[in-house]
Amino acid sequence: MxxxxxxxxxxxxxxxxxxxxxxxxxxxxxxxxxxxxxxxxxxxxxxxxxxxxxxxxxxxxxxxxxxxxxxxxxxxxxxxxxxxxxxxxxxxxxxxxxxxxxxxxTAATDHVIADINRAVGDHPARAATPSLGVPVVNDASSEVVAPAPFDDHILDQAMLTAALELLPDRLANLGILPLQLRLVHHIGQRHGQQLDTKQVTDLVATFGLGAAAQVLEKVVRRAFGGMASGLLGGLLGGSAGMASGAAVTFASTYALGHAADRYYAQERSLSSADLKTLFTRFRADAVTMFPRVEARIGALARGRSLDSLLRTLTR
Incomplete structure (x- = not known):
């Protein structure tokens, strides 16, 4: 290259x-x-x-x-x-x-997109998301408190999006943002909010998720990491880069879910600054939590294709 x-x-x-x-x-x-x-x-x-x-x-x-x-x-x-x-x-x-x-x-790419659309619906913000049934973190040696049932659901989705980063499918991470949008929509529904797509995407954008430049960097880093690291300098390549991506995605999804939950619980009255403060705080919590769920995320991804992992949404 x-x-x-x-x-x-x-x-x-x-x-x-x-x-x-x-x-x-x-x-x-x-x-x-x-x-x-x-x-x-x-x-x-x-x-x-x-x-x-x-x-x-x-x-x-x-x-x-x-x-x-x-x-x-x-x-x-x-x-x-x-x-x-x-x-x-x-x-x-x-x-x-x-x-x-x-x-x-482009049949292979079309197939990836079809897998994602089938899992999250034709539009990422349309359907409710069932729980994966993944065990929650409850490490007696830590200060993490056993979460309430809906907290389990946010943790499940954070683990699922992180697992997408570990799949060998080059475009597997296309499923991350639709799943995050779907999570926000479900949270809004839980609080009795009637949301349209723009409201959901605007909230996600408040946290800096989904920007074209961010996606560009993420995808090209993943794709180039194994074959052009010398040309591009200090890129993370191979499994190390994928693991790093999983940690970032886990933290972002976890923080997004909890910040959205607070936002809708308070009747959407929080300012953008307040939301960003919440997001930063929950993301820091997730960074601390990640080492304790990393093995479970790996187990979700191990031996699976994009299609088989997304099928856990409907089982």
Whole structure:
């Protein structure tokens, strides 16, 4: 994988980020920051060209020659388009046009997305989420108090999203945000709130989850970690990177669930600042808790595919 190919993939991901028709200087800045964190020293030019419309899908696709680079470009663009939990028609058209330009068969990617949609419903925020029945943390040597039944449910979902990070499926983490959105929707329902999709996604966005640049960095780190770590510098690769991702995802989902629970319990009266304070506090709790549930998360993921893990939602 050459530097030019990586820059091309970042440029295509930038086009994916603005395929919904939204683009601004702040979004461009976030994508530049993500690209720099991947080791690209001067990504501003190609990202600015992509956002200005100076680079087309076909022009960029022509720069990619290996099957691996083409597949990674489409996978990364797919993940960025799913940064809000699902894709809209304009993003769907973008991905279709990109697949045509790259001359790719996207059946495998389509299958992954179908697995996620089947598990969480056609729309990530539509259905209630049953408990996985995963044992909760109750370590007598710690200060963790045995949680109430709904706390069990939040813990279950945090463990499930973390387990997705450990699967070998390259796009398994596409399921994380839909499951987080679904969790928030279920929590709102529990408190008698009638929520639409925008309300759910706005709350999740308050905590900085789901941004296109964040998804871009996460997916490319995962994909490049094992094959281009020398080129990209200090990337986490292989199982170490996946384990680190599982810890972050566990903490984020756990904090999201508990902050949302407090938010809806108080009739949505908390300010954004209060919500962020809650999220930070619960995330710190989750970081402390993670070592005590890490083995259980590993057991959830071990020997499973994305489809089989998601099927635990409906058993």
């Amino acid at each position: 050459t530097t030019e190919e990586i820059e091309t993939i970042i440029a295509l991901a930038t086009l994916a980020a603005i395929a919904d028709g939204l683009q601004d200087d702040a979004e461009q800045g976030r994508v530049v920051e993500a690209a720099r964190s991947l080791g690209l020293l001067a990504p501003e030019t190609i990202i600015a060209q992509a956002m200005s419309g100076a680079l087309s899908i076909h022009a960029l696709a022509a720069r990619l020659h290996s099957d691996e680079a083409k597949r990674l470009a489409h996978d990364t663009a797919t993940a960025v388009c799913h940064a809000n939990g699902w894709i809209n028609p304009s993003e769907g058209k973008f991905l279709h046009d990109l697949a045509d330009a790259l001359q790719l068969d």
